[in-house]
Amino acid sequence: MNDLGDRFVSRAEIARLAGVRRPAVSNWERRHPDTFPRPASAGEDGTELFRAAEVVDWLDHRAIPANARENGEPAGTTYGDRFRAGLQGGAEAAPKTPAPAPDTLVRGVEQALAQHGGTVSPEHVEMLLALLCLRGSRPEAWRALSSAAAGTTPPEPTELCRRITSDLPVRLSPTTLQTWQEGGRSLVEAIRLIDTHGTGERSECVAAFDHLIEWAARTGPARTAGEFFTPPSITRTVTRLLAPSVDAAEVHDPFCRTGEMLAAIVDTRGVSGRTRPLRVSGAGTPDFSLRLARLGMDLRGYDPADLVQGASTPSEYTAPLRRKVDLLVTNPPFNTRVPESPRNTGHWRYGPPPPHRANFDWLQYAVDSLSADGRACVVMAAGATFSNSSRERQIRSAMVTDGAVECVVELPPGLFFPTGIAVTLWLLRAPTGSCEEVLFITARAMGTMATRAVRSLSEQESDAIAHEYHAWRDSGGTGGAYRGSPGFSRAVGLDEIRANDYALTPSRYVSPVPETDSAPARKDSLGRLSAKLVRLHEEAARIDAFVESILRRHDV
CATH class of the missing domain: 1.10.10 (Arc Repressor Mutant, subunit A)
Structure with a gap:
């Protein structure tokens, strides 16, 4: 043993x-x-x-x-x-770099990828994910498929593709099927590799599925990687902020990408001891990402049909969400344009966003979608916290005074694979009609470089951010005074936010920890440096957002 x-x-x-x-x-x-x-x-x-x-x-x-x-x-x-x-x-x-055993399912997937050298296409990724889904969620169908592939004269790739698609509730791309049908014995070998590695338990298939999606995002084209995947350190932080706070009946993601935000919530609840049934729903685009999201939900035991075709802005939805949800998580595209003739504007309770930037289209949609006790967490470009657009400033101030904004978390730059743009997390609730205070957390100094270009938050750092938010919420529920953490968090009243023209950049309100030095000159210097740092952070975020909009406009 x-x-x-x-x-x-x-x-x-x-x-x-x-x-x-x-x-x-x-x-x-x-x-x-x-x-x-x-x-x-x-x-x-x-x-x-x-x-x-x-x-x-x-x-x-x-x-x-x-x-x-x-x-x-x-x-x-x-x-x-x-x-x-x-x-x-x-x-x-505990060792920080344990090597996976040679027979793990992840190793089998990596060997299947190696068949194609350095030219792995989205079609190869989609089929391998489909095979993992089949093995983890439909063991009888998988045994029949793997037995056929293991025979001395396995079926032709066309027949294997027919068997795979007949047992999956998600329709694969015709291009994917054609690629593998023309690939000779590649499909047979992929089935054998996935079948002969690991135990095939659902949890192991989920881990291999997530590994393959993250690998595809890291190695894919730089322009599309960020559109199709939210890095694990962000999804982990979001789930730890939200999952313990609401015993949700439904979690919804209106821009679900490959389903990683929804999957993180589902996986967190799976080890939390909660047993209340959870409905998982969402909308996604483009088709490729949506298919992967559906495969991931099916593998985890959730109905893939609850993930439907979406759009790049909620004002484009032809069928807006009619019910209210307990939990909403999303990482929408930043700084996209609002359609000239929007189809869905019922959620614009605080006013129309500017036509060139749909950030507050998403934020208002999140608020409007919540049940009375619901919570939302939206990943948003840092510029949304301080933009000088009159429309955005008006919406931002109305959201704050209506009690819809609970907390804003400032994350370090460089967390996304293709871009160094800084992002924030907006913790939102159904409006209460008034605002006593907003919690600001600045985590810009957190994280370590996972690669030469990408930063990652550790498990402990995600916990620290979530702990601060829950400590603040608990103090409100018990009547205790929340003191915050110097240099990290601070609860700010409405009067101070109003005095700052409703800017919500956390580093504007959370001062750096002062050094032990009472000299007046030193204190003046620190004050000037702190103010300058805030301005530089805001200017950097503004430049990032500007460059991002140019890249999207020219499709480069």
């Missing part, structure tokens, strides 16, 4: 060593009563104990979702890897 001997662990220790919250362990027991280890002993206080050897064997078959992996944990890392490393030297001593 392994070399852990007669070591025993409690449920709390399992959670700590595996890096999950305590309810996740109870959730695993409830969902897998036939395979999860049974208590083998009891402590002096009566606490049930499990054999560590049996626990780690079970956790070895549970791959960590992409949005839950820590920095340095490659795709294919399992909860067993974390657990074992924690037992050997404490959670803090």
Whole structure:
């Protein structure tokens, strides 16, 4: 089995060593009563104990979702890897770069990609994702397909494509099918590689699916990568801000890209111990991204039909969302144009956005879509917090005074693969009619360079941002005074926001931590540097937004 001997662990220790919250362990027991280890002993206080050897064997078959992996944990890392490393030297001593075992499903996918050298096309990616979906969600159909491919005379690629599409609820692109039908034995080899690696459990297929999408975004054309994928450190931060705060009946993403924001919410709830049924819905564009989102939802056990064709702005929707949702997450395209003849303007409760920038089209749509206790998190270009457009300033001020804006989080630049543009997270709620204060969090100093061009937030940094938001919300619910964290967060009243012309740039309100020096000259210098830093941040974001709009206009 392994070399852990007669070591025993409690449920709390399992959670700590595996890096999950305590309810996740109870959730695993409830969902897998036939395979999860049974208590083998009891402590002096009566606490049930499990054999560590049996626990780690079970956790070895549970791959960590992409949005839950820590920095340095490659795709294919399992909860067993974390657990074992924690037992050997404490959670803090866990190795940062564990290598996936040679037979993991991720390794099989990588070998299938290697068949095509450096010319992997979207069609190759789509078919491999379809195969992962089939293996993880329809085991009987997969066994029939893999048995046929493993035979001495496997069916022709045309017949294999027919079998794959007949068992999937998502229609693949005709170009994808043609590419693989003309690829000779490539499809047979891809099926064999995916079948002979890993255990094929749904969680492992999900991990391999997420790994392949992230790989495609990183290696694809720079202009399209950001349109089609939200990096894991952003989705992780969004879910930790929102998921614990609302026991949602439905989560909706009006611009779902490849479904990564929805998937992060679903995966987080899967290890949180929550059992309330969750409906997942959304809209997406272009067709390629929407198909991948549907495959990902189907693999996770959700109806792919609830993801429908969308548009680049909500005012273009022919069929706007009629129901109110508890949870809305989205990373919409930045600074796109509002259509000259919008079809859907019912959500413009605070006024029409300027025709050249649809940022406040999205923000108003998010507010209008929420149920009475709902929450939204919208990833938005930093320029939306301070733009001088009269229309945007009017909408921004109306949203604040109506109580629709709870919190604005300033993230570091460089988190997206193709661009260094700085972004913010807007935490929104259904309007209350008044505003007492808004929480501002500045995380511009956070993150480390994952590559030469891309920055990433760590698991601990995402937790720190979420903790600040939840501490502020908890203080409001208990009547306690929220003090904030110097240099990181501050709750600001309406009068101060009004005095700043309703600018919502967090670094305007959160001053850097002063050094221990009471000399007046030093204090004056720090004040001047702080004001200059705010101006530079705003100017950098304005330039980023301007360059981004030029690139989109000229399609380069």
